[in-house]
Every structure is written in structure tokens, then in C-alpha cells.
Amino acid sequence: MLKSAQIIEETGDDGAVVRLSGSVAVACLGDLPDRLDRIAGPVAAIDLTDIDHVDTIGAWTIYRTARRLGCAITGASDDARRLIDEVGKFEEPVPIRPESATPIRRVVGQIGEATITAGATMIGLIGFFGATLVASWQLVRNPRRLRWNAIIQRFEVVGVSALGIIGLMSFLIGIVIAQQGSVQLKQFGMEVLTINLVGRLTFRELGVLMTAIMVAGRSGSAFAAQLGTMKLTEEIDAMRTIGVSPMEALVLPRTIAVVLMMPLLGFYASIISIIGGGFLCAVLLEIPPVTFIQRLREVVPITDLWVGLIKAPVFGLIIAIAGCFQGMQVKANAEEVGARTTAAVVQAIFLVIVLDAFFAVFFTWIGWN
Template identity: 55%
Template sequence: MPVLSIRLADGVLAFDGRLTIARVSETERQLEDMLARSPGPLLIDLSGLTRIDTVGAWIVHRLLRDRPGSGITGASADAERLLAEVSAADRPCEVRPVTEPFILRELRRLGEYVYAFRDSAVSALDFIGLTIISAWRAIAAGRGVRWNAVWVQMEQVGVNALGIIGLMSFLIGIVLAQQGAVQLRQFGAEVFVINLVGRATFRELGILLTAIMVAGRSASAFAAQIGSMKLAEEVDAMRTIGLDPIEVLVLPRTIALILMMPLLAFYASVLGVVGGGLFSWAELGIPPATFAQRLREVVPMSDFWIGLSKAPVFGAIIAIIGCHQGFQVTGNAESVGQRTTQAVVEAIFIVIVLDAFFAVFYTALGLS
């Protein structure tokens, strides 16, 4: 007896044997020859089948699909189940996605960004509240702050950053003095380079550039450290043994940045002024003593205190954003990279927005 026998008589197509992938080529040829002589609907008799696989079910389904009005008879329960699954899987597939009009696509993306920003802002506010509550609980319970962890974080975010922040501020001071001299030389007012370097550095650039550098350095480190701990389930282990991850991981980092940011800002401002002073001495012939005396005359103490007043706020924001993004890590190492990048971007963005807010606020108070 052959493996598969196909008969066509009076509109009835009967299969006997095994309708499987093993003889699909020969089966296709036989069906093509038979069906050319019978173009109408068919009654497909599957009562003689001993076995049918997915390929066989696809052949039967295609006959039913391409010949409207056709039907089947004699199918076993397994055959009916397989035919139903093949039929459900027979859906049109788009090789290329449907192109959306440019305006609609950009509007949709803008809406997605707005929703993502809203969710991120709400989540960040929740995290700030959770951090404040955890700090209050630690103080109320008598545990206090883990100062050993704070000292370690102060060394990492502050002392270890002195080199890069000092070099950056020194070079920015030189650039600021050079560009100011180029413009002021047209009016014979090179001496006012001291005003430009002094006031801009102590009031704005010192703290702003320091905050941006710390955001890129420390916010990314916090997000990566906490994110890696979360992937390794160390955060869950802390909760299991009764430790609050916010109290252990977030509070020391936040306190360390709040304490170190004013010192780093002052350090950066001084080196920025030193850079501007050295350039003025070398290129404009202004002696250091004259530069320092003029600096004392034109830079009011209000500029110094305004610059330092922003530092603790920037430090707290940078630390909280970095830690918050670290706790958002899920899944795999790719999430660590995404959250680290997002922590840096968000921290720098918020720092610049807050700096603009402080500028408007202090100007409204008459401290311009």
C-alpha cells in the first residue's frame, strides 16, 4: 500500500495514508494535476488518514481557503485541532511597516515624550518623599546617619573629583578671559576682563560647571552602582535582613553630595579666577596684585553667597536622580546602561533649569 493515496471523484477529494512533509513535493504535483480538472468547490474526505502533520494541515487549509464553498469530512479530533491552529496562524504579514505621515509620527512621538516625562516626574517626586521619610525614620529610631558610609562617599564624589574639576575650571577661566579680552579690546576696556571673570565665575559658572561635571561623574556612578546591586539581588537581600535600602544606599550619597558641592564649587571658582588672572597677566599685562585688588572691588560678597547657596540644592538633586534611576533598573545589564545615561541627562537638565530659576529669583530680589 502506498504511503499516501489521493482520489478525486464527483467533487470529493479523498486522502488515504500519511499526509506529512515526507512526500510534500509529490503530493503537490498530484494535487495540481487533479485539481486542474475540477475547478469548483470540493468536499475533502480525511477519514482515511492515518497521520497528518502541520504541512499536511496547511495543504488542506489552503484548499479550503482557495476554493470557497469547500468543506471537510471524516477528520479526527487531532486533525481538526491542527487545522484550526494552522487557520489561526494564516494571517497577512507586512514585510515593511506602514509608513505614517511625518506630522502624525512626530506628534505621536511628542505625546509619548510628554507621558514619559510626566511618569518620570511623578516617580522622582515619590522617591524624594520616600527619601525624606526614610531619613526621618532613621533619626526617630535613634539609628542616625551612617557616617562611615558618608565619609566614603565624600571621598569618592569630592576628593577624587578635585583633579578633573580643578583642571576644567582653570581652563574655563582662561577661555573666559581670552574671549572677553578679544571683545573688550575693541573699546580699550581690557581691564574689565577682571569684572567678567570674577562675577561670572563666582556667581554662575563656578557652581554650574561643577554641578554638570558632578552630574556626569557621580549621578552615573550612583545609578550604575545601585543598578548593579539590584540586578545581583543585593537590594532584595538588604530588605530580607531588615535593612532599608534607602537608608543604607541613598542617604549617605545624598548627604555626601550636599556637603561636598559647596566646597567643590568654591574650589572651582577659585581655580577659574586663577586661570583668568594668569591669562590677564601673560597677555594683558595686568599684575596678579592688581588683578586681586580689582577683584575685591568689583565682586560683591553677594555673588559669592549666591553661588554657594545653589550648591547644596544641586548636590541633593544630582544624588537623588542618580539613586532613583539606579532603583529603576530591571531585567538585564542593558537596563543599567540605559538608566545610567538617563540619570546623567536628567541631572544635567534639572541643574540647568534650577540655575535659570535661581537667576530669575535672585534678580527679582534685587541681587543682580
């Protein structure tokens, strides 16, 4: 049974000492707070050596008295000292409203946070790319571990299921390019150059670029959501527990599928876009399809086709790596899945456009223009 708290005032060499004994708990306090409040003389210390038990209320009473008298607390056990320190932290005033920062300081702070986040994400993405290369090398050394069923399934999800939306988008883009180009060229009486515009722009740039953007929004987001959900439900941790590498089982099949399907989808999109441009030229400019195809063969060099086919697998690699990386970063709650999915799409599209700019400069530099 706990004994009620008692107070003993003593005079030592360093001044008065208040010794507490018994239990300083809410059930045993009694009039202890009032008696402590009546102590007014100079006190050097409050001694807790004889304390049997202390709870949060007792710790707060001791801390408040020591702060009022301006004295030290001695003889406390480790648990009592820890509890008194914790209740003492709540004595500090908490601002109801945060301090308002100036607009310049707020903008600079946001730019700094965005820069730090971008740098950390880029470092993580490079590290994830390195882990993918290591896993790929392991599969090269042991091809029997390659999961063909998973790759073929991703072929259908990434490629076959996307043919409809990519075809429709490409057909409309071809029509738009031809229509806008013919309107501008008509001012100079050079409507026939619309074929040049449609052919070169489609094979060289827009066919593969728009396909990459569509695949990033469709498949890249799906990769991030799928892996994020698996990470949230601890399926990936379970795979590691049973000795299955998530990189080999989840990341590599998706990456291989996208890398292999992107050239095919890019070529398919370019052909459909050419058909859309030829359709508009036949309707508005009265250019027969035979003339359109013949002119197309004359003005579009084969290097334009190679430029698109070279860029396509690189774009596919970026999309797959970004989607899988963001999915593997999901933690804590379901809200992270949505945030990481959005980040995967934005990151993939940004990197695709940046790489496309580098490719444009590079191919012009080597003479493929």
C-alpha cells in the same frame, strides 16, 4: 495506545455534521487530511466530542477544514479549543515590511512618545524624591541607623577624587573667560573690567554650574551604573529580603555625600577659576596679582558668593536623586544599565540648567544682582 482518527458523516436537523473520533495527532492522522479535503457538501459543524487527543498539526487540520467549509467547530475540550484558536491566529497575514508613515505623522508620533516618556519619568522622579524624604525622616527619628562609613566613603569618591579634574577644568575656564572678555573689552579701552567679568561670573554662575555638570557626568553616572548593576544581579532584592532598606543603605549615603560636597567643590572651583583668570590678566593685560585681588574685592559683592553656595546643595540633591532613580529603574538586561546611566546624566544636567535659570530670576527679583 492512541487510536487513529476516524470520520463519520451524519445528517442532522441543521445540516450535515462531520464527527471526528480517536486521536487527531500527527502520528495517527494517516489519510485524514485527504479525506477531509474530499468533503465538499454543505456542512453545519465539525464535532470533536469523541476526540481523545489533538496536537498542533491536528488542530491546524481541523481549523483549515472548518474555514474551507465555513462551518462551526463543536464539542471540543478546553485544551483543544485553546489550541485551535492559537493556530488560527497564524492564519492572519503578517506584513513583511511595516507601513511607511508620512514624515509629519512620524515626527508627531516621536514627539508624542517623547512627551509621554518625559512625563512618566518626571512623575517617577518626584515619587522617588518623596521616598527619599520619607527615608530621611526615618533616619532623623532614629539617627543610629545612619551609615557614616558609607557616607564618608562617598565623600572621597564624590569630592576628593574629583578635585583634580574639577580644578583643571575651572582653571581653564577662568583663562577662557578672561581671554575672551579682554578681547571684547579692549575695543573700548576697558580691559580692567575683565576682573569684574571673571569675578562675578565665576562666583555667581560658572563655578557652581560647571562643577554640577562635572559631578553629574562623573558621580551621577556612577550612581546609576552601580545601583543598576546591583538591581540586575538581584542584590537589592536580597537586601529587602533580609530586612535592609535600599533607600537607607544605598540612596541616602550617596545623596547626603553629594549635597554636602557640592558647596565645597563649587567654592573650590570658583577659587581655582579666579586664579586662572588672574593668571591670564597678569600675563596678557599686565595687571599685577595684588591689583587683581584688590579690584576683585571692590567689584564682587558677598551676595555673589552666597548665591553660588545656596545653589550648590540643590544641584547636588538633583544629581544624586536623578542618578539613584535611574539606577533603580534598571530591568531585564545589561543594556539597560548603559541606557539608564546615559539618562541619568542627561536628566541631571537638564534639571540643573533649568533650576539655574529659575535661581537667576529669583535672585534678581529679590535684589541680589
